[in-house]
Amino acid sequence: xxxxxxxxxxxxxxxxxxxxxxxxxxxxxxxxxxxxxxxxxxxxxxxxxxxxxxxxxxxxxxxxxxxxxxxxxxxxxxxxxxxxxxxxxxxxxxxxxxxxxxxxxxxxxxxxxxxxxxxxxxxxxxxxxxxxxxxxxxxxxxxxxxxxxxxxxxxxxxxxxxxxxxxxxxxxxxxxxxxxxxxxxxxxxxxxxxxxxxxxxxxxxxxxxxxxxxxxxxxxxxxxxxxxxxxxxxxxxxxxxxxxxxxxxxxxxxxxxxxxxxxxxxxxxxxxxxxxx
Amino acid sequence: xxxxxxxxxxxxxxxxxxxxxxxxxxxxxxxxxxxxxxxxxxxxxxxxxxxxxxxxxxxxxxxxxxxxxxxxxxxxxxxxxxxxxxxxxxxxxxxxxxxxxxxxxxxxxxxxxxxxxxxxxxxxxxxxxxxxxxxxxxxxxxxxxxxxxxxxxxxxxxxxxxxxxxxxxxxxxxxxxxxxxxxxxxxxxxxxxxxxxxxxxxxxxxxxxxxxxxxxxxxxxxxxxxxxxxxxxxxxxxxxxxxxxxxxxxxxxxxxxxxxxxxxxxxxxxxxxxxxx
Numbered sequence: 001x002x003x004x005x006x007x008x009x010x011x012x013x014x015x016x017x018x019x020x021x022x023x024x025x026x027x028x029x030x031x032x033x034x035x036x037x038x039x040x041x042x043x044x045x046x047x048x049x050x051x052x053x054x055x056x057x058x059x060x061x062x063x064x065x066x067x068x069x070x071x072x073x074x075x076x077x078x079x080x081x082x083x084x085x086x087x088x089x090x091x092x093x094x095x096x097x098x099x100x101x102x103x104x105x106x107x108x109x110x111x112x113x114x115x116x117x118x119x120x121x122x123x124x125x126x127x128x129x130x131x132x133x134x135x136x137x138x139x140x141x142x143x144x145x146x147x148x149x150x151x152x153x154x155x156x157x158x159x160x161x162x163x164x165x166x167x168x169x170x171x172x173x174x175x176x177x178x179x180x181x182x183x184x185x186x187x188x189x190x191x192x193x194x195x196x197x198x199x200x201x202x203x204x205x206x207x208x209x210x211x212x213x214x215x216x217x218x219x220x221x222x223x224x225x226x227x228x229x230x231x232x233x234x235x236x237x238x239x240x241x242x243x244x245x246x247x248x249x250x251x252x253x254x255x256x257x258x259x260x261x262x263x264x265x266x267x268x269x270x271x272x273x274x275x276x277x
Numbered sequence: 278x279x280x281x282x283x284x285x286x287x288x289x290x291x292x293x294x295x296x297x298x299x300x301x302x303x304x305x306x307x308x309x310x311x312x313x314x315x316x317x318x319x320x321x322x323x324x325x326x327x328x329x330x331x332x333x334x335x336x337x338x339x340x341x342x343x344x345x346x347x348x349x350x351x352x353x354x355x356x357x358x359x360x361x362x363x364x365x366x367x368x369x370x371x372x373x374x375x376x377x378x379x380x381x382x383x384x385x386x387x388x389x390x391x392x393x394x395x396x397x398x399x400x401x402x403x404x405x406x407x408x409x410x411x412x413x414x415x416x417x418x419x420x421x422x423x424x425x426x427x428x429x430x431x432x433x434x435x436x437x438x439x440x441x442x443x444x445x446x447x448x449x450x451x452x453x454x455x456x457x458x459x460x461x462x463x464x465x466x467x468x469x470x471x472x473x474x475x476x477x478x479x480x481x482x483x484x485x486x487x488x489x490x491x492x493x494x495x496x497x498x499x500x501x502x503x504x505x506x507x508x509x510x511x512x513x514x515x516x517x518x519x520x521x522x523x524x525x526x527x528x529x530x531x532x533x534x535x536x537x538x539x540x541x542x543x544x545x546x547x548x549x550x551x552x553x554x
Contacts, residue, residue, distance in 0.1 A: 061381055067388035071347075077347070095377075097375070127428060127435075129429070146404070151405065175434075
């Protein structure tokens, strides 16, 4: 999916919501899936069917699948295939935070883009250009580079300042733009970073930004929109736990839909306020 | 395995070799495994049987397994189980370069340490303390933090200097020592970094260092030993492609053994020269 198509989807859905499929087998309503083949996939399917008209992207976090070995991987692949078949307009992000030497990153890229065929993979920048480059060059696929993350540990290194006064996340934003354009690269910036999003936008005015951290992590949609929205919206705001685990009874998917719908309505208001609808 | 046991193994084997199981299904001698169940596992088994008395560690790189989906994961898990059963003295490193927000890193840690039961996992430091912490606290298991990697992209961020003249890899070395001791944390430093290993040792004199990058990537064992060895050896030097793909005929495992044996003999000489044998 290219940037224009993503923006078109955002306008059509009146939403820039990404639903994080961080599906923890210990947290799904266990009784409902007893004896079922692939409870995690079955749960995902219900969540997807309940939310697909309210969001533009799904983001399975690989940890939740890999932690269950080959069965988890099967659930991940089935989930992606299900979205692709039934909701082909959705943008699918494998939240993998990968990064290794070139020939190794190439193996990851080939799996995610060549084999599973997600639209985007999150990548860690610590190892520099040749660790990210293998994720580029797949037409209409995207590398989403960690810039400024939503967790407390972001302060440890990302906010440190170099001799010229540049913070590490700014260096990542600036330097990575030598590697790829805003049509093949996005950035991760946590919702909890608040007005630092304005500093991100100074360096990356045109890029899409994947924003985790609203909901359980405490970030504010209003602040994210205020500092981060650009003329193509430029935001994919993720919510995981607040939607997936909104309820743990037989009504879980209906309540998940209510939670997603509430966010979507707030997003519609943001898009209207910014004259994008 | 604790630090003393690892050093004991190094003395017993007269080797600090780690064999990287970066097993690429496209590079293994295909004809030999035609029609076989799990060709990658079968190849690994042959390599392990041929080298286990010459090395102290095995390091499967996850990209080579994950890139093949659930079958690859099954090969990874079978490989670890095989080493555990037949060569319980070996130190097993999952080269995964993981790092995510706390609750997500915890899922990865539980998989690798709780379920598969490897001894160590490589982790990326970009997201800071809470992304690494979940890999700590498993008794006799290790987090191996990326400090200064072997690839060209290491220059992009790891070598940048802050306002006080400290380079990012030095900040990682210094700050991460607040999180864990040399009995639960190691570092990755590429063999291609040469004398920068001396700078690493100034900040981390006691830690074990995992050193990739000899062989195909061009690092020198002599230089690594000169700048990096400490009184517990303190080095695990990895070789992957130069051993795995030393030959691609029916003799592949015998030739792999020769390649490993050559490195092991050089390592014995290094240990003797440093009075550790």
